Amino acid sequence: MKKLSIINKIIYFINIVVAILLFASYLLPFISPEKLPILAIASLLVPFLIFANIVFAIYWLLSFKRQFLVSSSILILGWLTLTPIYKLFEKKTLSNNSLSVMSYNVRLFNQYEWINDTEIPTKINMLIQESSPDILVFQDYYSLVNQDFKFNFKYVNTKTASNKNGLAIYSKYPIINSGSLDLKHTSNNIIYADILRGKDTIRVYNLHLQSLKLKTDKENFGQENSEKLVSILEDGFKKQVNQTTVFLDHEKKWKGKKIIAGDFNNTSFSWVYNQISKDKKDAFIEAGKGFGKTFNYWFPLRIDFILTDNTAEIHQFSSFNQKYSDHFPIMTTINW
Incomplete structure (x- = not known):
């Protein structure tokens, strides 16, 4: 952190906030909007948070900074626990009775x-x-x-x-x-x-x-x-x-x-x-x-x-x- 420029320190701070919001959003599918409807609004923002963290991870990776681990670790956790936002491979099989x-x-x-x-x-x-x-x-x-x-x-x-x-x-x-x-x-x-x-x-x-x-x-x-x-x-x-x-x-x-x-x-x-x-x-x-x-x-x-x-x-x-x-x-x- 000490080696970061002032601009990068600001970017890193925003990165941490966005990463925390994404991590917190992983709990949203288990919280009824009836109890906390304001939190349900955040579920609409999850795709945006995912993409924002991808951008931050790429930014730090291209800068050869270990700060890329913040967003990367949160994204990996989401990949393992959330429904996927993007599918790399499709399935196409044939059945006579489909x-x-x-x-x-x-x-x-x-x-x-x-x-x-x-x-x-x-x-x-x-x-x-x-x-x-x-x-x-x-x-x-x-x-x-x-x-x-x-x-x-x-x-x-x-x-x-x-x-x-x-x-x-x-x-x-x-x-x-x-x-x-x-x-x-x-x-x-x-x-x-x-x-x-x-x-x-x-x-x-x-x-x-x-x-x-x-x-x-x-x-x-x-x-x-x-x-x-x-x-x-x-x-x-x-x-x-x-x-x-x-x-x-x-x-x-x-x-x-x-x-x-x-x-x-x-x-x-x-x-x-x-x-x-x-x-x-x-x-x-x-x-x-x-x-x-x-x-x-x-x-x-x-x-x-x-x-x-x-x-x-x-x-x-x-x-x-x-x-x-x-x-x-x-x-x-x-x-x-």
Whole structure:
């Protein structure tokens, strides 16, 4: 420390603060936002903290300074304990009996023209026809858009008869049972469908957890002051806790094969993800490559997931890059 220049001493001080914050964030998946909602906000910052520590480690390494050990050791610890933010190797295996599943938040098929392109519904339809998943789950579905996705079976749920926004599950296989968890005090929801495939009945959950209402293209995420932004985030995280509890209470009653997919509106470093993904396989972690980015933001955020029970085998995982929504679709192939 004594041999460092004044500028490097300042950089090192900032480095230590960022390293401590990253280390503290490793505890976030185990702390309910209901108890300390302010801490849950930090879970959104974990990817930023990881990259900041990578930059510091590289800086010190190129300077031939032993200070690189601070961030390096924290990053190694995170690599061993956290879900990976980046996958180096993908898995691609073939199976004659695999089931393909796609999850897509379509943002109402651009109903309110967020994207200056009137052909968005058609382009989404073409993407789905080309991908040809066996099961397709939509979040932010809009039932008034006339779409023919060429599936024999579907379950569409909207919050009310007059509100045409909701969730949908499409399937090439018969849907023999379906339902809604009817989340309270929110426009978000969770639905499920039991799909008969051969002799197997597979329960498919479609989750759209509480939106944090962040306008990523606006200054301060669309809020006039930081205090209001924090308040909105805290309220959103508390609702996610309640919704996660409702889901887990419902899910534990199903003992068969299952797929959990959807928009969690939170990252893999959160309490919400940690609770829902327990004793399950994450398709991206099992077979994905790269960042697995699912949200159209300059930073690689993964907030959409496809999970399965532990008896499943994940053969492939893909995240698309078509900007037809504020989310990117994800797709996986599964076998049991």
